[in-house]
Amino acid sequence: MKLSQFKFDLPKELIASHPPKDREDCRMMVVDRKKQTVEHRNFRDILEYFDDGDTFVINNTKVFPARLYGEKEKTGAKIEVFLLRELNRESRLWDVMVDPARKIRIGNKLYFGEDETLVAEVIDNTTSRGRTLRFLFDGPYEEFKATLKRLGETPLPKIHGRPVEPEDEERFQTIYAKHEGAVAAPTAGLHFSRELMKRLEIIGVNFAEITLHTGLGNFREIEVEDLTKHKVDSEELIVTPEAAEIINRSIENKKRVVAVGTTSMKALESTVSITGKIKPFKGWTNKFIFPPYEFKTAHAMVTNFHLPYSPMFMMVTAYLGYDFAFEVYRQAIKDKYKFFTYGDAMLII
Known part of the structure; x- marks a missing residue:
């Protein structure tokens, strides 16, 4: 077929x-x-x-609330990060997709949350849009996951053409x-x-x-x-x-x-x-x-x-x-x- x-x-x-x-x-x-x-x-x-x-x-x-919105260091460019899966719990490594992908290179740091609560570093380019991120978070794992949940958004498909709502x-x-x-x-x-x-x-x-x-x-x-x-x-x-x-x-x-x-x-x-x-x-x-x-x-x-x-x-x-x-x-x-x-x-x- x-x-x-x-x-x-x-x-x-x-x-x-x-x-x-x-x-x-x-x-x-x-x-x-x-x-x-x-x-x-x-x-x-x-x-x-x-x-x-x-x-x-x-x-x-x-x-899980897989969609995060962050900013690129120095330029402040708005970046959307979609968490695909956790690669390593101890190292806080995640397989993600980023948009716009062309702005993100290995070594870039991304900041999430109004007070930049969460920082991630790009450590690998897996595909044209995919990346591997290491979250720089020193606290316990449960606290890290709670932070991701708090900052993340329900990953409603974009084809719905509307913002995510509480329901x-x-x-x-x-x-x-x-x-x-x-x-x-x-x-x-x-x-x-x-x-x-x-x-x-x-x-x-x-x-x-x-x-x-x-x-x-x-x-x-x-x-x-x-x-x-x-x-x-x-x-x-x-x-x-x-x-x-x-x-x-x-x-x-x-x-x-x-x-x-x-x-x-x-x-x-x-x-x-x-x-x-x-x-x-x-x-x-x-x-x-x-x-x-x-x-x-x-x-x-x-x-x-x-x-x-x-x-x-x-x-x-x-x-x-x-x-x-x-x-x-x-x-x-x-x-x-x-x-x-x-x-x-x-x-x-």
Whole structure:
């Protein structure tokens, strides 16, 4: 497949700029892969599609305030720094992206906070936009992390075209977020409220929690036409023995496994064995799923409506089938479904 095959025209007004009042209060398109049918429902209706013993695989990663605004020493030039991942805890080394990149060279110092609370030194150029920073902070690690959190901003994607608001701090996070490390929310999980999860539990649905720290690679432009040549950023993945056991029990009992979001699907496909069972895992994955691809675990998937050319859209086309996926997206645009982070949901069964 070529990159150009994942183009479609998305009217800007269909990109949801704010979350709905209540998490589960959004539209849900229900798409049947075998029958190739489409239903229009509300997300709360998800209860009607699952039974006792089915397992929802959810990603409990937690988004940290990854966007910092600082100034370059001497010139005072405004610099935006996006924290990608911590490279070394003791040395306070971080892999970051900087904007504008052309102004930042090795040896430059950057100052953050009104009273220049935090200072960082550029020690490496990894890519044209990426850098390695060493934060010059003498206090204990907990104090350093607290300073980053205080100075950082919720990394709402810029395509939303608005400043970050107080509600984003809570709503750009799933209610089951536990382990900090993501720079983007696993958006399919944003639709689940505590009440809805409780009602799913009452009917006997299990929740298996995996951790996949969503990276910026999901939103970076793919720069090659031949998708086999695209290098995917690695993301940290943890599947505990307990989570693997819950998922495998559903498989053994011929119950359904539901991937909540493309990150959960990536986790399943990264850890499935030849026998079709999930193995416990702790490490990194750079799995890139685009059609044609044979999925081995999930019987259903909850996802949002994604942007053209994005890896998430490519995964959905692989799961639905390329032609049918485009037909579904055409209908979503015609019926004015909301797209992206705070958009509507799709349930694929």
